[in-house]
Amino acid sequence: MSVIPLLLSLGLALVCPPLLLGVIHKTKAILTGRVGAPVLQPYYDLWKLLQKGAVYSRTTSWVFRAGPLVSPAAFLTAALFVPLTTPSALLSFWGDVVLWAYLIGVARFITVLAALDTGSSFEGMGASREVTFASLAEPALFVALAVIAKVTGSVQLSEMFGPVLGQAWRTAGPALALAAASFFLVLLAENARMPVDDPTTHLELTMIHEVMVLDHSGPDFAFILYGSALKLFLFSVLLVRLLVPVHIGVVWLDLVIVVAGLLGLAVLIGIVESSMARLRLIRVPQLLVTSGVLAAVGLLLVWR
């Protein structure tokens, strides 16, 4: 296997994430009749934040400073396992799907710790919500991944989302469709998108993810923003690979297909966000349980 496609997809994974956010924002702006910020605005925001200095409260400890460093690092490590276009990702071994899921768990854990470290009851509340919803989203994610693992006969991300998946759609279409629907709901919940969390507000009653990072500033906040964009990117790549399992064999063409799929998914998320209101907080667990039940029915379909 040549090195260039691998480096190319790694570079894409590093550069692309804020673009997805930009496309989502632009879609929402167009659908609500506004001009909206430029598609590249998230990059400008990151650049601006990197120029600034960080402010640290005297009550915080090293945990608070470690948060913004560890979480993007965990996401970057997770990105190495995600097969973007090439037959195999940069790193790959039997069972790496569990590591992938828990690298995202590590990032959440350190973000929650950093939020608790500030001692603010407000951030504690956000941390508690994040963990509550994550504990419901994680089973749904794993059951959805189990459907794919069962269908493709592999627990290795590169093979699960590899060429076998295309043939599997013909034999186990309904189950995979259920897994994809469940995965989409998990994607919305994990990335604090609309029906679960409103990423644009700073109202205390609506925030889950935003509230935990309120005290981070400057470059730290830039890392956090980049990390969450990367998380969205990781989930999106897997969903696109699941929904569009096309493998032409020519690297460039495959790359174009995946990027087009990612942009399409970003537009879809923008449409979902514009067309529905945020759910009441007590209804969010129901949404996540629904997601889990969808995946569980899918698993039953392939497992009987």
Place this chain on the structure above:
Amino acid sequence: MAQGIDLILVLAMLLNFLVLGSSRLRACIRAVAFQGVLLSILPLLLHQGDLAVHMVALSAGMLALKGVLFPWLLLRTLRDGSMRAEIEPLIGFTASLLVGAVATVVAFVLSSRLPSLPSMTSSLLVPAAMTTLLISLVVLVSRTKALTQVLGYLMLENGIFLFGLTLVQSMPLLVELGVLLDLFAGVFIMGIVIYHISREFDHIDTYHLTTLKG
């Protein structure tokens, strides 16, 4: 073809969960109606050999009754009865969904124990029928509005219809037509009765109906 049948059956199963998870009565009525429409397509897909006239008639009748007439009647009752369009279940929505998931597992396990008929075209048919039956029972037990009782009853019939489809070749048309007729009469009477109950007593909660006994 087999893919299409499986897809319809899976969609029908998911609509059960929509009924369990939705708090809007209107959405539930639409979901059950859509389930009826989906099931009315099935006899046309499941037939082996030539398309018999009675199968087409059954599909058309089912489509007209469950897809058009029943939802129209129920939505009219909902509107004219000026009742609250929200469901207040005895079991919470999240818990109902979990019970539904358990019911689905039970249905799959049970149907794997049943002997399979040679005439069965899709292996999903019996599990889907069992799931619909079990979840309709959950709906009947846990939702106290009179309208949701009707919905549970309709879902029960959908499940029975699915079971009937396993014998699609030999199923006498008269039996299925009889069931449809019973259902039609049932829903018609219930629609009228609910309408009158809600006019007389300004609520249609079956929980309170037990206290009416002399």
